[in-house]
Amino acid sequence: MDIDQIRCFLAVADSLHFGRAAQSLDMLPASLSRQIRLLEDKLETRLFLRTTRSVSLTEAGASILEEARALVAQAEKFEEKVRNVRKSETPVLKVGAIDSAAAGLMPQLLSLVRQEQPGLEIQLIEQKTIRLLPKLLSGSLDIAFCRPPDIRDQRINFQTLFFETAVVALPEHHSLADHDIIEIADLADEPLIVPDRRSRPHSHDLTIKLFLDAGLTARIAQVAEEKHTIVNLVAAGTGLAIVPRWTSRLQVPGVTFVPLSVPEGTTRSKLILAAAWARGTRDPARDAFVAVLEAHLKELEASA
Incomplete structure (x- = not known):
């Protein structure tokens, strides 16, 4: 039941x-x-x-x-x-992260944690939000960096951190590659690669809603699941993709990332990044980890 x-x-x-x-x-x-x-x-x-x-x-x-x-x-x-038994068996703090946070936030944050909490051992697990949240409830993760779902489980505490910046991934020789900024109208006739909505609803909806808000229809050329796959498809000339700026850290040859002009409002919220953990749980290691995060939140946000 x-x-x-x-x-x-x-x-x-x-x-x-x-x-x-x-x-x-x-x-x-x-x-x-x-x-x-x-x-x-x-x-x-x-x-x-x-x-x-x-x-x-x-x-x-x-x-x-x-x-x-x-x-x-x-x-x-x-x-x-289950959570208490696992914690008694291993002192490792298990941290989950969506792909953009794993590529952009975690390298910076883990470096800071090593400096300020050298005794804290961390295991990083990269997964999609829909797979991270059940792991928090089962106790197999202590904290996760994810997109908050539209319907939030009351057993999970979500702490909003900031919004990630949207950029356009495009082949380095594309006519838009030398632009300082790209408008949605510039992409009106471009083939697009979008994430599968079943597994990445926030990233998928971001692209679709940006076009709808501009009175346009996204021309979807390919649906893919993983960010790395999407960027490699861009390199192969399959199409362009709207992705979080931290995705540029994947460093796929032949791909350029150009900032996207995103209007203020609900569309931007699709790239919200939050820290999440099981409500009502006590964990000194997690608290120490979060304290480092909060102390450096502004500088971390500046790179997002």
């Missing part, structure tokens, strides 16, 4: 209001309603009576309320035990 659906059930049962319950879980009301429907389908019974004015528990819903609380409490106890 999906424990997150049980959490959704408890949130509605406690507030008897789908809007307030969704807000408490940082979810859209429609998403919350869908999770409740899936749970009701799985149990083959209605859990709530809903009218335009009120929400109430059915007899079945009331009868499972305390067992549902016990299930969630047991799941949280289980997760905490």
Whole structure:
């Protein structure tokens, strides 16, 4: 049984209001309603009576309320035990990072950590956001640098750091390669390489929305998953790509990176970088690591 659906059930049962319950879980009301429907389908019974004015528990819903609380409490106890056992077995701080942060942020940050916290041993794991977040909950990661999802799991604490700068990756002999800055209109007729939305929704949506905001349609020539693959496709002449500036540290021969003019507003938020860790956990090593990060945040942001 999906424990997150049980959490959704408890949130509605406690507030008897789908809007307030969704807000408490940082979810859209429609998403919350869908999770409740899936749970009701799985149990083959209605859990709530809903009218335009009120929400109430059915007899079945009331009868499972305390067992549902016990299930969630047991799941949280289980997760905490796994985290504690792992921490007792290894003193290594396990840090996850999306590819642009692994290429740009981590080399700088790890150098600072070695200077200021020389006793701190760190293992770096590079993955996509959708794979990093479950690892935080299972205890196999202590902290991750990622894009915050649109619907945030309340068991994870997200600390916004800054926005990464968008640039255009293009072949070094392209006609736009000598520009100081590129406008979206300059890319109107250019073939584009975009990330797969299923695995990289933020990077994919950044490209699509930039074109929509400019009244244009992105001309997608190729979909690829990994940043390194995308940049190599640019080098091969397949198309251009809008990527975070730290991607330029991959240093693929034959590729030039030119700053992109990005209007202020919601589009820019697609490249938000956050630090994330399991809420309610205590970890002196993680705290020491975050302290170094916060002390140097401005200089790190300047390179993003």
